Amino acid sequence: MLCAQFLGLLTVTGLVRALVLPVGSQLTDTEKGRRKVVHVLEDESGAVIVQTAPGKVVTHRGGSITLPCRYHHEPENTDPARIRIKWTKVTDSLQFEDVFVALGHQQRVFGSYRGRVELEEAGPGDASVIIHNITLQDYGRYECEVTNDMEDDTGFVNLDLEGVVFPYHPRVGRYKLNYHQAQDVCREQDAILASHGQLHKAWLDGLDWCNAGWLEDGSVQYPISHPRDQCGRKNTPAGVRNYGYRHKEDERYDAFCFTSNLNGRVYFLKRFKKVNYSEAVKACQRDGSTVAKVGQLYAAWKIQLLDRCEAGWLEDGSIRYPIVNPRARCGGPEPGVRNLGFPDKKFRLYGVYCFRKNKDSTGVQVQPTLQPKKTINSVTANVTRNN
Template structure:
């Protein structure tokens, strides 16, 4: 009896046998995967292969992690086939996601209520993830087992989003790994992966301060080499300090966030306010003061462009610029950071966040929805001014 499961990767020979397929799934696909059928191998077992690549969605979306299998002989009792999904971290730790044995199914941890089998026919071990979260990003293993055989395959789940550098009011290089992880979480984000930081660098991210990534390494992206950032004569790239001591060493953080279930806006007022007054003003408007990650997401996904400095949740003063102009902080798009002024005596505007209303009847202020189209042309996140 033989069981073969494969997802994502084909050998060069197999690639020559099948037509190429698009590996990126849009919202309109609703998580559907495209399947490549490959010729029989010498054993007579038919290999069924999902399209190579990764599946891409956004926070709040619905996506299918594709996995199909074929077993010989055909008359194997389906009730004796076990399907198991786990998430694999960079440190080779495994987190249980889903397991099914016949009609018995179990979902684990934060995936409860969000994961189910697609059940698109015999041999389908794909699972659907609803209401995707930032923490769902990563690599998943699909394992199918019968009485005598088992096989596994892997799927990478990617999220559309934005990477941003972060340091707290205490200043630069003040965070150990766990503090950096918490700082990103407090700003509606997670620690970025190396792949996310590298992609941000390819899009123009240039930042001279080293920061933690989710795998425990410390890195920073340089698009314009200069002496104060690792020497001017070195090539552009992502500088890597390697894996550092998570408790004792201190750096900044690189955070990652995705689109919003809501809207960030600049609160129009006749006068500027201090930090406490900004928080109360957002609350009176049916919102809360925006977090740093929410402001970056609004800049990236809502095309929020406002040449007015305002308070955000961590006590810093920032403003988002999509269309650069001389009077708004330079020639590059990005979220400008004016630092952490005195919360009591300094006066600015306020950036508020209003969550989308999910109830049966929308409140009067809930007609402001999040823009759906992401932008691909914004290439740079500018350094703090």
């Protein structure tokens, strides 16, 4: 008899869980960054049940985003002052970063999230938070935990950013960076180390690069769209090659960086004369700007659709130029940011790309100013290919 009752309880519980119907995770362009509504049906066990949106929520640097989380508890008249809502960021499998906690009307925001995070408060059972002025570092996985006296439950939300991945090595040459130096050079170029997911998406969009680079999780990988003998043998399938997790202090590789929406504008400074590096710096300063960083040029190419067939200095001393609409005299048949390397800074052979920051530093998404003749979605960051 007890066994039959237990089996009946399992059947009912299974039916109730089958009735949990989250809205599909596919988003249109106009829906990106909006909260997903999740409907939850519960039994009468009294447990707290947390439901978060499937898939990812997507925004851009400088924007605002709602991380959706709803909970249900029985009985309905449970004192709201006894409900604790806690948000943390999962930095790896064993570490968490506190973001936000609320107990009744008492709320606290932590660390770099101070002044940027608030509860959405869209009605009973809403534990969603809004993050304003999104930064590159906000990318990642978040945990929503709701506690009601002794009962608690958690759910997870993945925050993704629209942006671009690019390979990078400094003037001193290839394979010169340990993990911490790779973090630093990406930061210096207005970027962060890319995640595996970001690199994989860039590979799906056409990124092909033969040199291995650090990723944010401490692994070393590289994307190959066109297998060849110089890059792990011609007869191997295309894909993201993975060296695994490497020693962060002792081993040296390049870096794969990720950047997102600009809070300003990159432009080629029109001059009648070519300039050396020091003259380029002064020219941008006289124009009320600074010399553009590599990450800023990539973001301008990807988001602003900057297309310029003129080589120019960047802040790190490299010479590059962005091509949206490929043509014969502009470095190859595919769109991308062309890289001419690190010449002697005394050479007066190039122009300069400047960056002017928006007066409103909160960052409004920049709308494209040029319609490409050829899509760049298939080649997210195809720089001059290294064979």
